[in-house]
Amino acid sequence: MSRLPRLAVRNVGRNRRRTLITGAAIFVCVTLVIVLKGFITGAQDLMLADVVEGRTGALQIHQKGYVDNIEAVPTRMNLPYTPALIAKIKAVPGVKGVTGRLQFNGLVSNGRAQTMFIGKAIDVATEKEACPRADAVLKPGGQPLVPLERAALVGFELANSFQLAPGGTVNLLVSSPEGRQNSLDVKVKALTSSSFPFENKRVLTVPLKTAQELLGLDGRVTEYAVAIDDLNRIDETRAALAAALGPEFEVHTWAELQTFVRDIINRQSLVMGMISLVLFVIALTVIANTMLMSVFERVREIGTLLAVGVKRLQVLQLFIIEAAVLGLLGGVAGVIAGRLALLGMTLKGIEFEMPGTSTRALLVPHVTPGYIVGAVVVATLGAVLAASWPSFRASRLNPVDALRNG
Amino acid sequence: MNLIELKGIQKSYELGKTTVTALRGVDLSIAKGEFTVITGPSGSGKTTLLNIIGCLDRASAGRYQLDGQDVSNRDFDDLAGVRNQKIGFIFQNFNLIPVLDVAENIEFPCAVRKDAEKPEVLRQKVERLAEAVGLKPYLHHKPDELSGGQRQRVAIARALITGPALVLADEPTANLDSATSEQIIDLMLALNREQGVTFLFSTHDARVVKHAKRALEIRDGVMVP
Ligand SMILES: Nc1ncnc2c1ncn2[C@@H]1O[C@H](COP(=O)(O)OP(=O)(O)OP(=O)(O)O)[C@@H](O)[C@H]1O
Ligand SMILES: [Mg+2]
Numbered sequence: 040m041s042r043l044p045r046l047a048v049r050n051v052g053r054n055r056r057r058t059l060i061t062g063a064a065i066f067v068c069v070t071l072v073i074v075l076k077g078f079i080t081g082a083q084d085l086m087l088a089d090v091v092e093g094r095t096g097a098l099q100i101h102q103k104g105y106v107d108n109i110e111a112v113p114t115r116m117n118l119p120y121t122p123a124l125i126a127k128i129k130a131v132p133g134v135k136g137v138t139g140r141l142q143f144n145g146l147v148s149n150g151r152a153q154t155m156f157i158g159k160a161i162d163v164a165t166e167k168e169a170c171p172r173a174d175a176v177l178k179p180g181g182q183p184l185v186p187l188e189r190a191a192l193v194g195f196e197l198a199n200s201f202q203l204a205p206g207g208t209v210n211l212l213v214s215s216p217e218g219r220q221n222s223l224d225v226k227v228k229a230l231t232s233s234s235f236p237f238e239n240k241r242v243l244t245v246p247l248k249t250a251q252e253l254l255g256l257d258g259r260v261t262e263y264a265v266a267i268d269d270l271n272r273i274d275e276t277r278a279a280l281a282a283a284l285g286p287e288f289e290v291h292t293w294a295e296l297q298t299f300v301r302d303i304i305n306r307q308s309l310v311m312g313m314i315s316l317v318l319f320v321i322a323l324t325v326i327a328n329t330m331l332m333s334v335f336e337r338v339r340e341i342g343t344l345l346a347v348g349v350k351r352l353q354v355l356q357l358f359i360i361e362a363a364v365l366g367l368l369g370g371v372a373g374v375i376a377g378r379l380a381l382l383g384m385t386l387k388g389i390e391f392e393m394p395g396t397s398t399r400a401l402l403v404p405h406v407t408p409g410y411i412v413g414a415v416v417v418a419t420l421g422a423v424l425a426a427s428w429p430s431f432r433a434s435r436l437n438p439v440d441a442l443r444n445g
Numbered sequence: 446m447n448l449i450e451l452k453g454i455q456k457s458y459e460l461g462k463t464t465v466t467a468l469r470g471v472d473l474s475i476a477k478g479e480f481t482v483i484t485g486p487s488g489s490g491k492t493t494l495l496n497i498i499g500c501l502d503r504a505s506a507g508r509y510q511l512d513g514q515d516v517s518n519r520d521f522d523d524l525a526g527v528r529n530q531k532i533g534f535i536f537q538n539f540n541l542i543p544v545l546d547v548a549e550n551i552e553f554p555c556a557v558r559k560d561a562e563k564p565e566v567l568r569q570k571v572e573r574l575a576e577a578v579g580l581k582p583y584l585h586h587k588p589d590e591l592s593g594g595q596r597q598r599v600a601i602a603r604a605l606i607t608g609p610a611l612v613l614a615d616e617p618t619a620n621l622d623s624a625t626s627e628q629i630i631d632l633m634l635a636l637n638r639e640q641g642v643t644f645l646f647s648t649h650d651a652r653v654v655k656h657a658k659r660a661l662e663i664r665d666g667v668m669v670p
Contacts, residue, residue: 042556042564049544343540346501347554347603348529350522438521439502442536443492 043353047360051368054336057329062369064325065418068318069373070380072414077381077404079311081389083304085400087270087293089234090300092172095293096138096264098277100128103289105261106296112144112157115216117259118288120162120247131283133267133276136168139260141250145213147243149201156197157241158211160250162186162260169264175244181205181229184246189223192244195230203227211243215255223253319421326425330362334433341433342441351434358430359423366422370415377414381405446513448610448643449475449498454507456493456666467493469666470507475645477610480637482657483647490666491647492615498645499532499613500524512610529554533604535614535646539596541588541603548584551575551602574602578632594625601632605642614646618653630656 051058091097102116118124120139128137141160146153163186166173175192177183182205184190191211193203203209205227212222225245233239251257267276273292281290294301334341344354381404389402456468467490475481485491496502497509500516509517512531516524533554541550551571555561562570575581578598588596597617604612614633618626630653636642654660662669 041559041561046542046545053544339538339540340542343534343536343542344557345521345525346499346528346534346540347557348525348527349557350525352522353557439496442501442540 041353043349043357044360047357048364050333050357050361051364054333057332058365061326061329061365062372064322065366065369065422066373066376068322069370069414069418070377072315072318073374073377073406073411074380074404075311075314076410077377077384077406078402079307080406081402081404083307084405085402086300086304088172089400090297091270091293092170092266094170094173095296096169097267097270097273097293098265098280099291099293099296100263100265100280100284101261101289101291103287106289106291112142114141114143114254114256114261117141117216117256117261118263120258120260127283128263128265128280131276131280133269133272133279134265135268136165136171136266138162138165138167138169138264139247140166140262140264141247141254141256141259142261143213143250143254145211145253147197147201148210148212149203150210152201153212154197154201155241156211156243158213158250159242159244160247160260161244162247169266171266175229175231176233178230178232181231184228184244186246187248188226188228188246189249189252190226190228190246191249192229192231193227194239194242195232196236196239197241197243198227198230203230205229211245211253213253217255219255221253221255223249225249319417322418323421323425326362326365326422327429330358330426330429331432333361334358334429337433338436338441341436342438345436345438346442354436355430355434358426358433362422362426362430363419366419367415369422370418373418374411374414378406378411447474447510448477448479448512449473449645450508450510451498452508454494454497454504454509456490456497456502456505467666468497468504471663471666471668473661473668475611475643477643478637478641479659480634480644480657481646481659481661482654483645483661483663484649484651484654485647485663487649489663491663493666494663495613495615495645495647498611499534500528529558530607531610533607533609533612535597535600535604535612535617537616537619539588539593539600539620541596541599543588546585546587547575547580547591547599548572550588550599551606553603554607570606571602574605577636578602592625593621594628597621597625597629598632601629601636605636605640609642611643611645614644616647616649618648618650623652626650626653 102118105113105116108116125137128134139162143158145156145158147156163184178195184192191209207227208224209227210222210224212220215221231244251259267273277290277292341354385403451471451473454468454471457464457466471494483491497504504517508515516527542553545553548571551574552567555567575584578601580595580598580602583591583595588599618629621629633644634656637644648654
């Protein structure tokens with residue numbers, strides 16, 4: 040075995056200042072990328088948890104065609120809510136929990152004024168099986184819903200403008216799927232506040248039974264929300280569910296239903312990608328520059344190598360290995376520093392304000408082991424890429440000129 | 446058969462529109478075990494000739510046989526093995542590798558081979574050579590901790606480690622004071638005498654010529670008869 044690679048490793052330590060500058064460039068870029076990625080992943084997890092575990096569930100089942108008409112809140116497109124169907128859904132591999140809901144709309148009135156509302160009817164007993172974090176945030180003085188009560192939680196802004204308070208009564212007026220008008224007085228149990236302003240102004244939450252009575256939809260729901268074991272295998276579970284249920288049903292993922300959350304996440308990932316790219320290019324430029332300087336400084340040495348019978352390809356390897364070692368060291372150091380920085384921030388805990396509200400959540404920045412390994416690999420390969428032109432130049436030197444030099 | 450056989454070697458460089466002719470038909474034969482000095486004024490073509498003989502450069506015309514092989518028209522990388530195994534180089538400015546210590550510099554031409562010997566075996570060879578050139582106590586010094594004469598001794602040992610058929614030295618004493626020059630010449634003469642190493646070296650210095658068994662002169666790219 041040739042011992043030329045050892046020379047490459049030695050050369051990394053030869054010009055300390057230059058190695059430090061290059062190493063630092065790689066180090067800083069990798070650290071930044073790791074910290075940034077940790078933050079974005081943490082923020083995305085929060086958003087995802089808010090949506091998947093708090094609102095939609097991972098998957099939703101509707102009657103075929105429902106989602107195309109979702110703006111109209113079509114109560115005529117409903118499904119049976121039976122133990123048999125629930126059991127069938129739960130039997131699909133990957134499904135963790137399921138609940139039924141009725142989405143409807145109508146007019147809410149306090150006797151003097153009337154306004155449009157969106158009704159969300161939940162199965163109080165099973166809602167958390169599908170959305171473990173579905174707890175509505177209740178204003179002080181309120182009480183949670185109880186399954187069979189004719190009661191409602193009212194968005195606090197709607198409640199304020201209608202002078203509603205816990206203990207009061209409100210009248211709901213809806214059209215049944217057949218077009219029959221029906222109205223019901225329900226008790227206000229609590230005022231809710233949500234991270235979506237729209238929910239504060241428009242939404243009433245009622246027990247499933249109340250909505251079924253109001254709409255004449257006994258034993259029916261408009262949607263099933265489903266929790267699954269592994270979000271990374273959501274497409275698999277969705278396909279299994281769709282296959283088990285048949286063509287009268289449609290199954291959608293949270294991302295299809297909450298397109299704006301999906302778009303935010305995608306946009307963040309894109310911005311992250313662009314920042315990483317810019318940092319990558321900066322690091323490459325620094326490395327290419329250092330390596331070129333290194334080649335110019337060592338012209339005579341390269342001449343000597345060629346004179347003692349080192350092949351041109353070996354000279355190329357020498358510089359490539361040197362760059363790879365630099366990239367690897369800088370990358371590993373950067374990854375370690377980035378992880379430590381994230382760890383420090385996690386220990387302190389970062390309070391994160393959900394957009395548009397005063398709801399606070401704890402952001403836990405983190406990166407996957409795969410991403411860390413990837414960062415080191417990219418740093419190393421990037422260094423090699425940046426060094427390829429200088430290394431090629433070095434390997435093509437004319438030995439006679441190189442030795443004459445100086 | 447002669448170790449080196451040069452016939453009608455010419456070398457010219459294109460410099461823009463003008464052509465500089467460094468060698469204009471050199472004939473030269475060197476036998477195994479010879480100790481030959483080439484003198485000549487600056488610009489006469491000594492370095493050019495040595496580079497061609499060392500397979501670092503290619504003649505524009507003429508034939509060159511090294512140890513029975515015609516190497517005139519072989520490609521540079523193709524000759525890497527020839528340079529490594531048959532030729533040792535000693536340079537005016539030493540050209541040691543600064544990050545390597547003395548022992549590593551000496552073993553370098555052997556260590557870069559694909560089929561390099563085991564480090565222990567090589568180290569024994571290095572120690573024997575270091576002994577011969579008087580560097581035994583300095584094996585773990587870096588080149589910048591050595592004097593010029595010591596550095597040139599390292600270069601000589603490096604040139605000899607492969608057991609080459611020919612050692613080429615281009616003005617090996619030009620950067621040394623006269624006392625050190627004498628010692629270096631004596632060392633090369635001793636190696637020639639005791640180990641039969643073939644030396645070909647160039648110099649400006651008339652005083653070192655008197656030691657040589659065979660002295661040639663080159664002028665304007667031709668050998669002076
Ligand atoms: N790469 C080159 N390009 C152009 N001309 C060159 C080149 N190398 C050498 N020459 C020319 O060839 C001639 C011979 O040069 P060479 O270096 O062989 O002389 P030398 O005898 O070694 O001189 P010195 O004693 O100064 O080292 C000179 O005129 C020189 O200018
Ligand atoms: Mg010269």
